[in-house]
Amino acid sequence: MRLFWERGYEQTSISDLTQELGISAPSLYAAFEDKRTLFEEAVARYEASPQSVTAAGTTGMSQREVLRVMFDCASREYASRAHPRGCLVNSEPELAGNRAQNRAITAARLREVADGAEEGNDAEALAAFAQTLLVGLSAYARDGADEEQLRRVADLALRVIPE
Amino acid sequence: MRLFWERGYEQTSISDLTQELGISAPSLYAAFEDKRTLFEEAVARYEASPQSVTAAGTTGMSQREVLRVMFDCASREYASRAHPRGCLVNSEPELAGNRAQNRAITAARLREVADGAEEGNDAEALAAFAQTLLVGLSAYARDGADEEQLRRVADLALRVIPE
DNA sequence: GCCATTCTGTAGTGATCGATATAGAACGAT
DNA sequence: ATCGTTCTATATCGATCACTACAGAATGGC
Numbered sequence: 001m002r003l004f005w006e007r008g009y010e011q012t013s014i015s016d017l018t019q020e021l022g023i024s025a026p027s028l029y030a031a032f033e034d035k036r037t038l039f040e041e042a043v044a045r046y047e048a049s050p051q052s053v054t055a056a057g058t059t060g061m062s063q064r065e066v067l068r069v070m071f072d073c074a075s076r077e078y079a080s081r082a083h084p085r086g087c088l089v090n091s092e093p094e095l096a097g098n099r100a101q102n103r104a105i106t107a108a109r110l111r112e113v114a115d116g117a118e119e120g121n122d123a124e125a126l127a128a129f130a131q132t133l134l135v136g137l138s139a140y141a142r143d144g145a146d147e148e149q150l151r152r153v154a155d156l157a158l159r160v161i162p163e
Numbered sequence: 164m165r166l167f168w169e170r171g172y173e174q175t176s177i178s179d180l181t182q183e184l185g186i187s188a189p190s191l192y193a194a195f196e197d198k199r200t201l202f203e204e205a206v207a208r209y210e211a212s213p214q215s216v217t218a219a220g221t222t223g224m225s226q227r228e229v230l231r232v233m234f235d236c237a238s239r240e241y242a243s244r245a246h247p248r249g250c251l252v253n254s255e256p257e258l259a260g261n262r263a264q265n266r267a268i269t270a271a272r273l274r275e276v277a278d279g280a281e282e283g284n285d286a287e288a289l290a291a292f293a294q295t296l297l298v299g300l301s302a303y304a305r306d307g308a309d310e311e312q313l314r315r316v317a318d319l320a321l322r323v324i325p326e
Numbered sequence: 327g328c329c330a331t332t333c334t335g336t337a338g339t340g341a342t343c344g345a346t347a348t349a350g351a352a353c354g355a356t
Numbered sequence: 357a358t359c360g361t362t363c364t365a366t367a368t369c370g371a372t373c374a375c376t377a378c379a380g381a382a383t384g385g386c
Contacts, residue, residue, distance in 0.1 A: 008256075010173060014374060024335050026376070035374065093171075096306040128303070128312065129319040136299030140291070143259040149291065156292045160322040177344055187365050189346070198344065 001042040006084040008092055009039050043095065046088045051077050053087065053134060054102070055109035063113050063121055064161040067130055070106070071154035074134055078141035079150050086138035103131040121161060133157050164205040169247040171255055172202050206258065209251045214240050216250065216297060217265070218272040226276050226284055227324040230293055233269070234317035237297055241304035242313055249301035266294040284324065296320050 032038040053074045058066045089098045107127035195201040216237045221229045252261045270290035
């Protein structure tokens with residue numbers, strides 16, 4: 001997971017993986033069907049990890065607070081030196097499906113919120129904006145931006161929901 | 164340029180290039196030093212093309228109008244079917260330097276504007292936000308989003324400068 | 327102790343990568 | 357017509373890619 005996260009699917013070779021894991025290629029192929037399957041399992045593991053930025057655990061919050069929590073989490077995690085920079089899912093070109101799903105989840109979350117309150121913002125559009133910004137933040141972090149720099153962008157982005 | 168734009172540097176092979184150009188490998192190497200140099204020339208050509216989104220030609224505009232012009236241009240160009248989706252510079256991981264330069268140019272442009280008017284927004288932060296959004300929009304377009312979808316995100320993003 | 331099973335690493339598969347040595351074709355000048 | 361230059365393509369380089377056949381080591385049951 002860490003190697004795919006760091007270098008992406010195409011730039012991570014079987015040789016890289018076996019060397020890092022300290023095993024030989026046949027052992028790796030005994031445990032995983034092929035490179036693609038291994039990658040998919042790594043992505044699944046990533047998405048289940050706390051490093052993954054989601055709208056989870058935002059019950060009872062306003063739309064603005066949901067975005068704030070997500071952007072906060074992204075600013076902290078994407079620049080963290082405890083693991084590779086940025087987001088695995090938001091960096092890998094082939095994971096468009098995962099990104100679409102995340103967008104849908106965020107939209108559902110924002111729609112829920114709007115139901116109980118005064119609302120005013122199109123949940124789909126807001127989710128698309130949030131997802132777009134997360135992808136941008138992920139790339140910014142990979143370019144070397146630190147948590148402070150990410151947070152400045154996130155703070156500005158929060159202005160799309162006034163108050 | 165088109166192939167690098169479409170697939171990125173690593174995913175574009177010399178074989179892809181010679182096949183597309185209808186020439187042989189030695190002919191290509193006679194014209195360009197190596198793959199890396201050819202790529203750099205392609206990037207330079209891209210950055211000089213009208214498809215490249217910049218703050219150029221925005222004299223006399225307010226900060227908000229500068230962003231609006233850039234986001235408008237991105238929404239139109241990134242989803243255009245006349246060429247590959249997204250932005251070459253904002254898609255290629257190794258072009259962080261170019262992105263930093265674009266950010267600096269935008270910041271300078273926004274600072275200029277603020278000088279002559281009431282201002283109120285940190286030009287650096289605003290430029291970082293704009294650049295982050297452009298990278299996100301580029302990825303969104305590559306994921307299949309059409310001009311309309313990009314424009315919805317761009318319209319929302321413009322709210323960071325009220326009025 | 328002995329055999330069968332399971333695991334491991336060595337070595338190598340064909341394919342493709344970026345890059346090139348070399349030989350022949352095309353062309354202009356004399 | 358002949359030569360010298362310039363261009364082209366064929367064929368190949370060593371390296372690396374994802375992947376695997378196979379042989380030997382380790383392990384557990386009897």
